[in-house]
Amino acid sequence: MKFRRKQRETVDINLASLIDVVFILLLFFVVTTTFTRETQLRVDLPEAVSGTPADDQSKPLDIAISADG
Numbered sequence: 001m002k003f004r005r006k007q008r009e010t011v012d013i014n015l016a017s018l019i020d021v022v023f024i025l026l027l028f029f030v031v032t033t034t035f036t037r038e039t040q041l042r043v044d045l046p047e048a049v050s051g052t053p054a055d056d057q058s059k060p061l062d063i064a065i066s067a068d069g
Contacts, residue, residue, distance in 0.1 A: 041065075
C-alpha cells in the first residue's frame with residue numbers, strides 16, 4: 001500500500017521587520033547617548049631642584065580662575 005506524502009510548505013522568515021526593529025533600536029541608542037566634551041587646562045608644573053622639601057609649605061594657597069581664564 002502506497003501512501004501519498006503531503007508536500008511540505010516552505011517556511012520563509014520575513015527579515016524586513018527584524019531589520020526595521022534593529023534600525024529603530026540603533027537610532028534610539030544614538031539619540032539617547034550623551035557625549036561629554038572634556039575640557040583641559042594646560043598647567044606648566046615646576047621642576048624640583050633638590051630632593052628636600054621646602055619649609056614654607058605650611059601656608060594654604062587659594063587659586064581662583066575666572067571665566068576669562
